[in-house]
Each structure stands twice: as C-alpha cells, then as structure tokens.
Amino acid sequence: MGRMITNQQTHSNERGAVIAELRNATKRFGTVQAVTDVDLSVRAGELLAVLGPNGAGKTTAIGLLTGLRRPTQGTARLFDRDPRDLEARQRVGVMLQASGVPETLRVSELLNEFRGYYPAPLPLPTVVAAAGLDGLERRLYGELSGGQQRRVLFGIALCGNPELLFFDEPTTGLDVDVRRGLWATLRRLTAQGRGVVLTTHYLEEADALADRIVVLDHGTVIAEGSPSEIKALVPGRRIRANSSVSTSEALAFPGVQQASRDGAWLDLLTTTAEPALRELMARDPSLADLTVVEPSLEEAFLTLTTTTTEEAAA
Amino acid sequence: MIGLTDTRPMAAAAGRRPNLLRIYRTEAGHEFLKLIRVPIFAVTTLAFPLMFYVIFGLTFADENAGPVGVTTYMLATYGAFGVIGSSLFGFGVSVAMERGQGWMRLKRVSPMPPLAYFVAKVVMSASFAALIVTSLFVLGATVGGVRMPAEGWIGLLAVLVIGALPFCAMGLAFGYLVGPNSAPAVLNLVFLPMAFASGLWIPLAQLPDVVQSIAPFLPPYHLSQLALGTLGAADGPSPLLHVAALIGFTAVFLAVAGWGFRRDEGRTYG
Numbered sequence: 001m002g003r004m005i006t007n008q009q010t011h012s013n014e015r016g017a018v019i020a021e022l023r024n025a026t027k028r029f030g031t032v033q034a035v036t037d038v039d040l041s042v043r044a045g046e047l048l049a050v051l052g053p054n055g056a057g058k059t060t061a062i063g064l065l066t067g068l069r070r071p072t073q074g075t076a077r078l079f080d081r082d083p084r085d086l087e088a089r090q091r092v093g094v095m096l097q098a099s100g101v102p103e104t105l106r107v108s109e110l111l112n113e114f115r116g117y118y119p120a121p122l123p124l125p126t127v128v129a130a131a132g133l134d135g136l137e138r139r140l141y142g143e144l145s146g147g148q149q150r151r152v153l154f155g156i157a158l159c160g161n162p163e164l165l166f167f168d169e170p171t172t173g174l175d176v177d178v179r180r181g182l183w184a185t186l187r188r189l190t191a192q193g194r195g196v197v198l199t200t201h202y203l204e205e206a207d208a209l210a211d212r213i214v215v216l217d218h219g220t221v222i223a224e225g226s227p228s229e230i231k232a233l234v235p236g237r238r239i240r241a242n243s244s245v246s247t248s249e250a251l252a253f254p255g256v257q258q259a260s261r262d263g264a265w266l267d268l269l270t271t272t273a274e275p276a277l278r279e280l281m282a283r284d285p286s287l288a289d290l291t292v293v294e295p296s297l298e299e300a301f302l303t304l305t306t307t308t309t310e311e312a313a314a
Numbered sequence: 315m316i317g318l319t320d321t322r323p324m325a326a327a328a329g330r331r332p333n334l335l336r337i338y339r340t341e342a343g344h345e346f347l348k349l350i351r352v353p354i355f356a357v358t359t360l361a362f363p364l365m366f367y368v369i370f371g372l373t374f375a376d377e378n379a380g381p382v383g384v385t386t387y388m389l390a391t392y393g394a395f396g397v398i399g400s401s402l403f404g405f406g407v408s409v410a411m412e413r414g415q416g417w418m419r420l421k422r423v424s425p426m427p428p429l430a431y432f433v434a435k436v437v438m439s440a441s442f443a444a445l446i447v448t449s450l451f452v453l454g455a456t457v458g459g460v461r462m463p464a465e466g467w468i469g470l471l472a473v474l475v476i477g478a479l480p481f482c483a484m485g486l487a488f489g490y491l492v493g494p495n496s497a498p499a500v501l502n503l504v505f506l507p508m509a510f511a512s513g514l515w516i517p518l519a520q521l522p523d524v525v526q527s528i529a530p531f532l533p534p535y536h537l538s539q540l541a542l543g544t545l546g547a548a549d550g551p552s553p554l555l556h557v558a559a560l561i562g563f564t565a566v567f568l569a570v571a572g573w574g575f576r577r578d579e580g581r582t583y584g
Binding site: 086116 | 330331332333336337340341344347351411412415417418419420422424425426
C-alpha cells in the first residue's frame, strides 16, 4: 500500500501530470446553474488562473475541485481520487476569504490546529517565517490587522507542505504594493514545484502570473490558453474619437476587433492601439477628442463571448 | 519567505498518517480555550442552575420531595437543567453561528477528519457538564446539607454527564435548523418551557395534571427521572424505558442534523 502511494506521488509530481480536474462538471443550486459542463485540468507545478467576472462560477469551480461541493453532474478528481478523500486533501492547501476565524485563539494555535491534519506538516517556525508572521505567534487572531489576518490564512494554506494550493481571489481588496508582494510569493511557490490555482477578475493579474488561463463566464469555459493566447482574443485598448470614418472602414484596420458608432463618436475595440490609430489619423484629418483606454474586464469578456458565439455559428 | 527556500512539496509524506488522537485533543483543547477566553457563556451557563438551586432548593430545604429532602431531589433536577442547557446552547448556538462562516468552509476543505469537529464539541460539552454538576454538589453538600454515600454522588454525576449527550444531538439539530442570529432566542423558547414542563424547576408531582401528562413526551423528563432514580426518587416504572426514550430522541435529532448538514452543502452561501 505504502509503495503504491509512493509510485503515485512520483508520477503526479512530474511536471505536467494532471493532478486535479473537472470533467463535464455541472453544479446546480436549486434552479440556478452555477457552472455548466465545465472541463478544467490542473497540471503539477503550473499556475492556473481561473479568470472571470463576479458570478461567473469561479468559486463554485474551486468548491468542486476541493470537495466542498459535489458536482450535480460530471466528475471532480483530485490527485486521482474523490476530492473528499482525506488522502487527496492532505496534498492540498486552500486559502479562502474566511470569516468567523476564532478570534480568541493565538496565531500559533490556529496554525498548529491545521498542521495536525497533515502527515508531514512544515515545522511551525518555517510556516511562521514563510507567512511573514514573525513575532506574532503569541497574538490572538482578533488582535491582528486585516493584512496580518490574511497572512495567517496564507500560513494555514501552506502548513501541510502541499503539492497544490488553491487561492480564491487572493488579491481582491489589496492595495497595489501588497498585491505585488503576493504575486512574488505565488511565483516562488510554483518555482518550488507546487501547483497553484487562483481565481481572479483581473486580466492583468492572470497575465502576470499564470502559465495557463481558463476564462469562465456565466458558468461555462469560454476560452482557455496561455496568457498570450488569451490576450490575443481580448481587446487590449479601446479607442474613442469624434470621427467620420465608418464602422465598416474601421473594421478593416489592423487589430480592430469591434467597431461601433454612437452619433458622432466612433468606438473601436483593438488588440493594440497603435496600428489602428495610424490608419485612423491618416484617413480622417479632422478627427477630434481622441481617447485611448484599457477596456474594463466586462467589455473584454463581452467580446470574448460574442467571438466564441460567432465562431460557433460559423 | 526565507524559511521556504529549501522546502519541497510533501513527497516525504508517503505512507505517513496524521495522529488522530492528537487531532481530537487539539480540537477539544481549542474549544476549551475559546470558552475560557470569553468567559461570559461559561459564567451564565454555570450561574443559572446554581442560582435556581439556591432560590428554589434552599427555600424549601426543610421539606421533602417524594422520599428524599428537597435539596437532594433538586440536585438531580437542577443538575439535569444545567447539563441540558449547556449542551443545547453549547452545540446549538455555536453550530448555528459557525456553519455559515468561511472558517468552517476552510476546515471542511482541509484534511480534518470530519468527526473531529463534533468529537471536540462533545468532549468540551461533557467536561463542562461535569463542572456544572460538581459545582452543584459542592453547594448541595455545604449549604444544602445533602448527605449521600460516595456511590450516590458518583452515580448521579455519571448519569447527568452521560445523559447530556442526547441534548448535544438536540443542540446540533437546532444548530442546523435555525440561523445564527435567532439561535439563542429560539433555543431559550424551546428550552425554558420544556425544562419547566419536565419538572426540572418544580417537582413534577406539584405541577398540574396536564403538564404531568405532557412530560413523558419531552426529553428532559427522561433524563431527570434517570437522575432521580439514582437517588431512589424516580416516579416512573423502569429506568430502561427512559434510556430507550432518550436513545430514540437522539436518533431523531441526529437524523435532523444529518439532513441539515446535507442541505447546507447545496446552499450557495456556504
């Protein structure tokens, strides 16, 4: 038995082996279908970003992979086992936005409570140092600042020395500096050979961190690929100007994905702005009130959804 | 992040298992720490049965209830009142509060053995029940002048502490049925009338006939009769009937709790 587990582990530790997956997974809550027919796989040592707007089904997908939820249809596997299997969970660490952490327990007590669940936990001083909790071990959780409390939850995710870590929207609500710091930490985790799954609604974050991105919208996977593949699908810049150039003319410009008109205003969604801008300025010398902005994620997803529907129709 | 540089994911763990006993001990220990660091629950849960014992028991100290003195009789009934209250509220309120929170979600996706959470609460509840009963005993033996052979004290303690278990199950069921904000109020609305109608405050024989006919349908009645039985003051026929009734109630409460647990799984908020 012990031998079989060893073999399995060496196997799954190979970079690229699938260590967690959803196959045709559907989850219904009453009449609401949170995810529909989702296929998703996590490979050892990679950082997978699950990207999508609020309500896209990201948290449900993580819930299915970690065994918090059972799929209504389809299957969820974790290290080739049921995600509820404790032996599968012993190889995983999870960081959730947790309310209701007992405020009257000390940092070291909370960490030790979770260390006890794992067969070979990291030593407490290692977890404390890794989570940046030096000097706070004796403090009660309720006495900590919001940032320190998050670091405790990070320490909890790490304390079993996991092969795979799940982070549900880890940077939501963090300021830029803290976010960059967490990015560095996540990169270090993958550099150590750990797999990481994170959900985010920042394309920029997925782009900066991920080996692979899965885009969820309305509970279905609408795109999957490397960050550069995803970025090629999604508009990088939105150009808006008071211009007489027609939408059909503009659609022929390099990099233009969508063109629309609102009175005197021409509105273009482009992969990169410069090639289209050059054309636009050349065609229309009287162009005025030009703005170039990064489109919101909602706009970006809107084009992705329409692109995929058009492809499906074609 | 210094400490992690040399650490590789857990390949070394193959074949090793976490120590179950240590997990249960840690969980129970932490339940206890949570309790004594916010002593208000402990103090009120402990104070009420002691207070009632002093008010009702010592006022009628010279009288008899059935074959024994009132102060002896009420050790059993207020002992039952105390352990039932602490089990009901200890389980009911904490489960109602914790089940919707991210912390429980985090524990549920961790490799925590699922029973550890409940075992810890049962251990905690039983220890606290023992504390309530021994405090009552001290009060009874000193101020109440109760005299019993050692077996009498031990038997009563054992019945009350073990008899608290069905009420842990009842608390658990309510914990899954009611929301976090309404839990204390709902439990009080259930507990206080139920305790009264089961004869925990005033001996059942002194209550109206209607109440006496309702009592056998209430779980606390059966625990108090078992406790009184150790003093030779029970009025029912066989203690086995009371044991059977309590086992039956426990099964029903556990079934309800299990249903609530599964219902939670389907909730979007959880």
